[in-house]
Amino acid sequence: EEMDVARQLITSDAGPACAVCHQLAAAEATGTLGPSLDQLKPDAQTVRAALLEGPGVMPEYGDKLTMEQMELISAYVAAVAGGGQP
Amino acid sequence: MDTPVVHRRHFLIGAAGVAVASTVPGMGGLAFAQEAIGTQAPTTPLPDYASWKKPEAMIVHTELTLETRRPFIGTSSVVPSNILFVRNNLEPPDSAIVADADAWEVAFEGVAQPRTMTVRELKQLGIATVPTVLQCSGNGRGLFDHEASGSPWLTGAAGCVVWSGVPLRAVVDALGGVAEGARFVTNTGGEVIPEGIDANEVLVERSVPIENVDTIILAWEMNGEPVPLAHGGPLRVIVPGYYGVNNVKYVKRIAFTEAESEADIQQTGYRVRPVGESGAPDQPSMWQMKVKSWVTHPVVETPSGPIQIHGVAFGGINPVQRVEVSTDDGQSWQEAQLLDPDLGRYAWRSFVLPVELPSGTYSITSRATDSEGNVQEQTTEPNHRGYDYSGWDRLAVEVTVL
Numbered sequence A: 001e002e003m004d005v006a007r008q009l010i011t012s013d014a015g016p017a018c019a020v021c022h023q024l025a026a027a028e029a030t031g032t033l034g035p036s037l038d039q040l041k042p043d044a045q046t047v048r049a050a051l052l053e054g055p056g057v058m059p060e061y062g063d064k065l066t067m068e069q070m071e072l073i074s075a076y077v078a079a080v081a082g083g084g085q086p
Numbered sequence B: 001m002d003t004p005v006v007h008r009r010h011f012l013i014g015a016a017g018v019a020v021a022s023t024v025p026g027m028g029g030l031a032f033a034q035e036a037i038g039t040q041a042p043t044t045p046l047p048d049y050a051s052w053k054k055p056e057a058m059i060v061h062t063e064l065t066l067e068t069r070r071p072f073i074g075t076s077s078v079v080p081s082n083i084l085f086v087r088n089n090l091e092p093p094d095s096a097i098v099a100d101a102d103a104w105e106v107a108f109e110g111v112a113q114p115r116t117m118t119v120r121e122l123k124q125l126g127i128a129t130v131p132t133v134l135q136c137s138g139n140g141r142g143l144f145d146h147e148a149s150g151s152p153w154l155t156g157a158a159g160c161v162v163w164s165g166v167p168l169r170a171v172v173d174a175l176g177g178v179a180e181g182a183r184f185v186t187n188t189g190g191e192v193i194p195e196g197i198d199a200n201e202v203l204v205e206r207s208v209p210i211e212n213v214d215t216i217i218l219a220w221e222m223n224g225e226p227v228p229l230a231h232g233g234p235l236r237v238i239v240p241g242y243y244g245v246n247n248v249k250y251v252k253r254i255a256f257t258e259a260e261s262e263a264d265i266q267q268t269g270y271r272v273r274p275v276g277e278s279g280a281p282d283q284p285s286m287w288q289m290k291v292k293s294w295v296t297h298p299v300v301e302t303p304s305g306p307i308q309i310h311g312v313a314f315g316g317i318n319p320v321q322r323v324e325v326s327t328d329d330g331q332s333w334q335e336a337q338l339l340d341p342d343l344g345r346y347a348w349r350s351f352v353l354p355v356e357l358p359s360g361t362y363s364i365t366s367r368a369t370d371s372e373g374n375v376q377e378q379t380t381e382p383n384h385r386g387y388d389y390s391g392w393d394r395l396a397v398e399v400t401v402l
Helices: A002-013 A044-053 A067-080 B008-012 B168-174 B210-214
Strands: B058-062 B065-068 B105-109 B115-118 B128-135 B158-167 B184-189 B205-209 B217-222 B236-238 B251-257 B292-297 B305-314 B320-326 B349-357 B360-370 B397-401
Touching (some): A002 A067, B168 B210, B184 B210, B236 B251, B292 B320, B305 B320, B305 B360
Parallel strands (some): B105 B251
Antiparallel strands (some): B058 B065, B105 B115, B184 B205, B320 B360
């Protein structure tokens, strides 16, 4: 169920949704504006840091998502990036 | 001296092959992974838009961030385009825009006679050629201890490049001069932003102080060729002496404005602040670059006997005055020779120091001074986003003389 929540945040709810800019095949995310998460294969810590800091032009999500939501996204991306199964 | 630290992220760079160099006590935190500065083939393929780069010279952090491996930087001042780093904030536009480069349009606003001009028209207004150091704000991020988000660049998000294009001053004069009250030049990139996102959140739009109007050029040529898509063609704003992000690619709008851009990349991004603090408009913006140098040869090992230690040095907006080299972790320094040609205040200068070193392990580093007497710092205090590590302590290399 946590995976479903994470997937929902990534594909539509995060505002802007991760999927607008990033590719993540497991979530059927096909954005190309930013780096492909499937290629980057970040660990959870890297995803969390990116959400909090918004490197480059990536928005900061600290005021858009709760810490719990960011943890869910981080764990999910780390688990599935590069073609891993949720 | 700092305790040597090998970061987890350093193990990840260029993962294949050589093990991380052992740390040597007293060698000032320079023991980052030697494979990252070595010559191993990359493990990640080059992205299509940069497929013409020399793969063995590049570290592929992501498809938008490609770093030049340290020893590939030579001594002839200009970095060849096929090994120059790439840092794109967003996916580049369609390559069709460089196929018909002269047709590219730029809107000029905040001038007496605002209008849109094509590159073809701009080419009629004037030409200047300016060598500049292009350096990503995050160059050296991988040398900080705190794990700032973003690519862990070492030294290779920088290169000296020759640009040709029209001086912005000539364009402004042709358009009747700058509107009253303007304090900034605000430049907008031509990346395509998808639906479902507030444009200001990701728009690449940067403002620089209007004083730069006399040094900015709008470049259509880089190192003797039309500016490639990967580097911002058909037209790129070049702000000499300023960090890379200000050199807006695919520029589609140039506006003289009273205030800085409203885009996040200007308001809260690229702001220097203590670790843990959020970005805010009252913090220093990543504008003018600092004095900096580093050794590019030798970087891993070298035979004993005569050794030519060489590297590159630049002063941001000021010319480099001198470079010193240390082979003992900064305990003693020797004056290096600056190599010709001198390509001007915004270029980098190669330097060389001939030495003879017996077999052993050495911490080799360099320290530059600019024309204003600014000396390259020994260490760079952490900043939240890990911008521009310039300290000679961690820019040092640990070299084994065989």
